Amino acid sequence: MRNGVYLMKGSSASEPVYLALRIAILSGELVGDEPLRQDEIAKQHGISKIPVREALRRLEVEGLVEFKPRRGAFVRTVNDEELLDLLDIRVALETRALELSIPNMVQSDFTAAQAILSAYVKSSSQEEWGYLNQKFHRSILEPCGNKRLLSLIDDINTRMSPLLRMRVTSVSGIERPSHEHAEILEACVVGNVSRGVASLRKHIEESKREVAAQIRRDAIA
Amino acid sequence: MRNGVYLMKGSSASEPVYLALRIAILSGELVGDEPLRQDEIAKQHGISKIPVREALRRLEVEGLVEFKPRRGAFVRTVNDEELLDLLDIRVALETRALELSIPNMVQSDFTAAQAILSAYVKSSSQEEWGYLNQKFHRSILEPCGNKRLLSLIDDINTRMSPLLRMRVTSVSGIERPSHEHAEILEACVVGNVSRGVASLRKHIEESKREVAAQIRRDAIA
């Protein structure tokens, strides 16, 4: 637009593209190794390549996109090994967060968490299940008071979500995790840090084993 | 360069700028809230603003740089609160890594770690101390076999280093950490996971308390 609007009001044409691409990748709309054509994306958003490239560079750091020299950007394919690695990182971060969180929890935290669990058992769709699951975890970790820790946990979950979607159609049903969630919350209520942490750790490690088993079976089939 | 070299061989003019800026910030050469003038940086590297901006966007995601709308990029000032938050994250990540690492450790890992400890007690400068400290931690965590966990630990340490440089001139001398390091390694050698993890946790938490105490004192003075 040599003549016309030169800039947005709030400045930054890259921000909307960044968010749009991020969602497209995380939702699974854009999948493995798909090339991200800069001109095309630019045209879709009615802008030039420059802010598109900035958005892609940001996604690169987040691990969602990969740049290959002179070949442009691609949706990053993450393998099973990475999924298991990320689950171990989750164990580390979430157990620490819960440890810091429990001493800070108050009555309203318990009721909020309990409400999510109630919705959880009633949930039907796979999608809703995953959403509530994440929400429950967040609800018991939020009181930890460490913002960077919480945002790091979110990052890891974000990175995992496309992987999990591919992997776990129905990893382990709803029975086990549901029971484990109740156990964790129970420990929080009575303020038993070590028991809560142990339960959470077992919960995530069990999920990891389930995923590992599924990967093993897939490898054979 | 309308006439002349249009592109690098290995492609990506942003990479060198990215690395240079990263080092400049982490080394403390560029400090708090300093504006990062795009044209100036571009000229220094003999390139245009475009790759400079891409480098800055990458650093933004890493938390080393902050963009203010229409005002450009600034070196991000990190406060004491963030330093303490990062230390808690370190506890989470390193204890988990050690837990996974100990069962994998072999004789050569022990001797390598011991060698670093020996150099450690002989080290004179503050700088060397910090370097060996980080190296010791890495040496006992590396066998964990989780690449993303290790690189996340590196990231966190990277983020902390400018903060620590400002904060800790000599947090706690060399006596305590040196003793604790030996204790951790001892547990690794005998393969006692829970004792090793407990020692490492105590070690980092003690450091955190030292830093917290220093911050408290500084606030008064």
Added chain:
DNA sequence: GTTGACAAAATCGTATACGATTTATAGTAT
């Protein structure tokens, strides 16, 4: 039908150009 070579098209990465906005400067009024 496959292979190889070459030309055309697509795509990348970045230099340059330029409107918009912010920051610095100068001049005027209080």
Added chain:
DNA sequence: ATACTATAAATCGTATACGATTTTGTCAAC
């Protein structure tokens, strides 16, 4: 001197332009 405009300079963010590289398409040779 201080405060307040008005104007100039600096700086930002991005559209456009273009050389370099990669990919695709064509066609002849085998």
